[in-house]
């Protein structure tokens with residue numbers, strides 16, 4: 051009996067191990083956990099899940115969607131857009147933070163649903179065309195439906211639709227084409243500068259002597275200086291956990307009339323939180339770089 055139990059446990063672990071290898075980690079539940087959609091500021095709406103962000107810009111000439119989450123999140127994103135009284139079919143432009151499965155996985159499906167044009171950086175356009183395969187860090191482990199990019203962005207390019215303009219800032223490192231977006235958004239005569247951070251994380255990345263990405267360290271260093279230079283009122287990012295989505299959304303709900311004042315601003319206004327995130331990310335990166343440089347693993351000979 052005991053031996054049978056032991057064998058069952060071993061087989062289960064083996065099965066889990068194989069599953070974990072095919073998909074490097076079991077996705078955290080908050081990646082797919084539904085979240086009530088809401089207006090963040092002006093014409094910008096939150097339509098993602100509890101952690102994988104999707105942002106909708108509504109304009110008189112059609113809408114813009116930034117990120118879709120996982121392939122299986124697309125029905126949720128579509129339902130969230132409908133709940134707000136809009137239609138996914140009105141999306142004309144698709145944008146992406148970076149070409150990993152948890153942010154770009156649904157782009158193919160949304161493109162087919164809408165006929166929207168997909169804009170992306172040169173490096174991440176290649177990764178999207180490969181459906182996430184041959185990633186410098188993940189290899190072929192996290193594929194998703196490949197998607198063709200219609201317009202290759204250049205660094206600093208503005209994407210405009212119906213009076214809304216988003217600017218692409220290349221912030222490579224997490225992927226080679228990681229793109230941080232900024233937009234000026236107004237509400238009740240007040241202008242808000244929004245920053246949508248791509249990602250500065252380096253999950254298990256080889257920073258020293260990385261043959262698949264020789265420029266990784268200088269790219270991250272440049273990215274931190276770009277992020278430090280961006281003016282930010284409203285701090286947003288590709289994962290809700292980066293900027294405290296849960297707490298800020300709950301706070302916003304308490305003020306349905308949106309009577310924002312200097313003393314009681316929109317909770318998404320968080321310039322200090324943004325500066326703190328960038329500083330903490332950079333410190334973590336530098337510590338990991340020192341660790342890898344000091345370890346045998348990082349030495350060149």
Ligand SMILES: [Zn+2]
Nearest residue numbers: 148150224249
């Ligand atoms: Zn990623």
